[in-house]
Amino acid sequence: MTLTSDLMELREEEIAKHYDAALALLDGFDHAPRVAKPTAAPVAERSPGVGTRRRFRSTTPGLVTRREERPEGVHLIDRVAACDGDDPLMSSRQAAVLQALRRALAIGLALGEGFAEQTGLADLKRKNLEGGLGVDRKAEFSELLAAEALIVMHASANALVSLLADHAGEVTVEVGEVEEFLTDNASLALHGALWELDQDLGAHAEGDEEKLVPTVTAFAEALMEKAARRAEGLARVAPFANASYRVEADDLTIRGFTPARKAGGPALVMQFKKPHEVVGNHIAKYQAMKLAKMVMAYDFDRRLNPFAELGGFIFTFMGDGAPGTGKTTLIQMMAGLINDYCQNAGYPFRYQNFGIDNIDSYQGKSGQNAKAFVQNILDPSVIGFGTIDDIDQIAGKRGDRQSSAGQQEVTAVFMEAFAGANTVVRGNCTFGMFSNYPENVDDALRQRAGARFLVDGPQTREDYIDILALLMGKRHDIPLGDHELYAAQEIKRAVAASFEAHGRPKEEGLVKVFAEVEARIGGFDTIAKLGTYLKAIQEADERFTGRAIKNITDAVKVRAMDFELPDEWMEEPELFLFKPYDEKSAMIEELRRPITIDMVVQEINRYADSEFRYADKSDEVAIEGMVRDMGRQDAARRRYLEGKG
Known part of the structure; x- marks a missing residue:
């Protein structure tokens, strides 16, 4: 070998x-x-009168064994031949x-x-x-x-x-x-x-x-x-x-002991969406569109992506938002883009979703399913996109007595796969975790999501007009009125406004921290002052660890790559995709943007806002659960005393 x-x-x-x-x-x-x-x-013998087949009795070299024999033996060639009844010829x-x-x-x-x-x-x-x-x-x-x-x-x-x-x-x-x-x-x-x-x-x-x-x-x-x-x-x-x-x-x-799959994987059966059909969710849509092109830069000969080497490649991300805000539509859009790009370039593409049906009651089986899922997407011979929908139901919190053994196995597998000692990011694939209730996801697993996509759905009047017109379709005669359809979904304008909105935090707990630090040290114009702000966040939320800083700096590097690879590079693979690795890397370097203070502040606020949002919801859910339990105990006690009386 x-x-x-x-x-x-x-x-x-x-x-x-x-x-x-x-x-x-x-x-x-x-x-x-x-x-x-x-x-x-x-x-049964297929040809009466023909001598019986020779019997093969193999032995393991060097091993002395005692075997009993049964006269009829095992003849798989004859058994397979008998599957078509009495046809004397073997089928293809x-x-x-x-x-x-x-x-x-x-x-x-x-x-x-x-x-x-x-x-x-x-x-x-x-x-x-x-x-x-x-x-x-x-x-x-x-x-x-x-x-x-x-x-x-x-x-x-x-x-x-x-x-x-x-x-x-x-x-x-x-x-x-x-x-x-x-x-x-x-x-x-x-x-x-x-x-x-x-x-x-x-x-x-x-x-x-x-x-x-x-x-x-x-x-x-x-x-x-x-x-x-x-x-x-x-x-x-x-x-x-x-x-x-x-x-x-x-x-x-x-x-090893992981089930193999064909490089291309099964045919992808999914109702794809176009970017304009994702209404609102501007930052999430923009990053998903960029990531779909980023993953295509993967070099099959070098088995590495220039974006992974230069920084700015999103290996794992989490999309969270209320039910009905567009998480599934976002998945359909991103998978559709990658699928189209791969078909045009002749690259093998593999998409797989890990769902609740992969949790098995048999001990160890859920972990095996999770390992197989991860290995299928990581396969360096394909472009991979793996999604874990409703991850709060699939991966259990460590120490949570209500989580099944299967959910705990899945959590352990994903934690090791996404940021473990043996994790190698080649840039040929990405994993997206999606949840309506990310506060119920294990803290350490959630922090392994290098990027956060807030999937908040339509927000403005224009968004609601666009989504109504989109879902109504064309089989009606109702006039559109004074509105330029999908103009609000023009991605660059919407994204610029969304990023600028993170110049100051939004969550109440983080707003207080930001205001206190700003009043104490002035504007955030040096690394020392940014570090002071990060320490203050950690003091307010102890879950804000070094991994959070890494995720923030990775997000900043993504912003430095805040450009879309030209559409013609995807449409005509010879212009970029089929070029040698070093040449592709140089072409990407030319498009890289400088990192600014504003970028860093916005990404700190964006990440910390999400952590405070998760923590507040998680604490509130826990408190509400305790209140309900206490109420039940009081009601049971009263009913018991009334019965005694």
């Missing part, structure tokens, strides 16, 4: 040398189930499934072999085969064998799901949990897993070819899930869990 950027390349020759072993597994082997009970009859779908199975098994075996060489397991196998394995190494040997088994099963299943993605249809099959899940060694693990796949095909797809791919895919996903659960917390799997492997021929990237 060779290193390419952050990925280890899994070469074709390393995969191809395992084709014979993979084909032999599909052709036939014997397996006596240890855990599960047979649910399907053995597959059946052939595709068998090709995918052979390829996936070969990939899993290749990764298992690489793990064995990397960890010294291969040497231990040889010593065991020669009878020279010391007693002091047997525990290590068993642990490494189990780790290899988990890796081979997960990687094979992971590759299988990806390879069959283009053959998936509307039919779904429920296969349940994988029961014959064995981890003694990789060979036995594959025997158990393929025995169970054989049973599932016999139970669900016998004579029904439409259920062939759904059954295989459902089995592979169940196998992946169980292998990932078993691998959690096992130190021996770390070399694989922390690595990424690229199979170029299949457009497949395997990142």
Whole structure:
């Protein structure tokens, strides 16, 4: 394996040398189930009179095992062939499934072999085969064998799901949990897993070819899930869990125990909105439009975005506002812009929303869903946009007894992903968190949002006329009247006014701090005076920490990049997008604006206003809850005493 950027390349020759072993597994082997009970009859011979197939009995090199055999064996080639009834010829779908199975098994075996060489397991196998394995190494040997088994099963299943993605249809099959899940060694693990796949095909797809791919895919996903659960917390799997492997021929990237996805992702089904259809929300709309172009500057060869290197790239942001103010419309606008830009440039685009349906009652599953979501968007081979709608319902506050274990898992995953020790911002993707009640989001998670988009909806008379005309549509004869439609949504004019409005704070608590500091030190015209103001804010709200200062300075850098990349750069990719990284970086540098005192004051006030707004609401909600509880206790006490009397 060779290193390419952050990925280890899994070469074709390393995969191809395992084709014979993979084909032999599909052709036939014997397996006596240890855990599960047979649910399907053995597959019938398709050609009476023809000699039985050869039985393949594989062994793990260096491992002495005792196996019982069952006479009928497992023959997946025959089982797949039986899915179309009595047709003597194999269909293209059946052939595709068998090709995918052979390829996936070969990939899993290749990764298992690489793990064995990397960890010294291969040497231990040889010593065991020669009878020279010391007693002091047997525990290590068993642990490494189990780790290899988990890796081979997960990687094979992971590759299988990806390879069959283009053959998936509307039919779904429920296969349940994988029961014959064995981890003694990789060979036995594959025997158990393929025995169970054989049973599932016999139970669900016998004579029904439409259920062939759904059954295989459902089995592979169940196998992946169980292998990932078993691998959690096992130190021996770390070399694989922390690595990424690229199979170029299949457009497949395997990142540890995270489910892989095709680079382009599923087709994006969404009702896109145009910028003029987002009424009000001027700063949020402006920043979303800028960010949609910023992310397009990503360089796939360098795997870095000049904006991320120069400063000013928004990796995470939070959009908050009352229900009905336009958060969903903002998402539809931004996703639509990025999608159009990517289609024009021929770039793969992946959009995904993490919703409440991703919270699972099974312990650990919610965290796995969150990790998969993050990894899908972070994938450096795509342009990604991930949204977390109603994050206050999805991610629980730490220490909140009303938050489920699943919500706590999600909070931990997002905190690590958005600003953890291993977080790398390449500039190929952005995450947006949206909430009607951001005060209910964990403080530390909320502060990981580098930018704040206040989604306050229509504000002016002109805004309300525009939104009424927009929603009424064109199927009426009511005259517009004295109004220039959408003129108030002219973005630059509206944004300039919105930013200037933050020259002084708006929230009552912050207004007092600002007035006190201003009266004491005068205008904010030096870094020392700005620092004095920041310290005063911290004294008023202890949650205003160093992370808040970083978010403010990042926002100031965004303001320094307060320019839109020209539309023609998106329409004609050769003008900018397809240029070398250094040339793109130089073009951006030429457009950069100088940082001013006014910018810094406005961004301090904008960020601090949001924190004070969240804190005030959070405190008020907590007080109201306590008041209700006390009222209930008093009412219960009175009713109890009345009953006693």
